[in-house]
Amino acid sequence: MSDLETVSTEELRQWLANAFVTACKALGHGKTASNMQKVERYREELASRGEEVPKLGLFDGNNGYKQRLCEQGLFNGPGSQ
Secondary structure, three states: OOHHHHOOOOHHHHHEEEOOOOOOOOOOHHHHHHHHHHHHHHHHHHHHHHHHHEOOOOEEEEEHHHHHHHHHHHOOOOOOO
């Protein structure tokens, strides 16, 4: 069992947004990279639950979806590193 399996889908979506915003605003490459790894891990878990989550990258991916993440995410919020 993955440790993410016990997290609600709503909470996991918020964690994804928080990790994405933190990755985008981080000053260090290590912090950006570790948060992007979390984004991908959360995205994969959401997809395994049947949720539709587009592939995300800092410089590619669905810009409308990324904008929504930036609006709802919290820098250094829960689920980020």
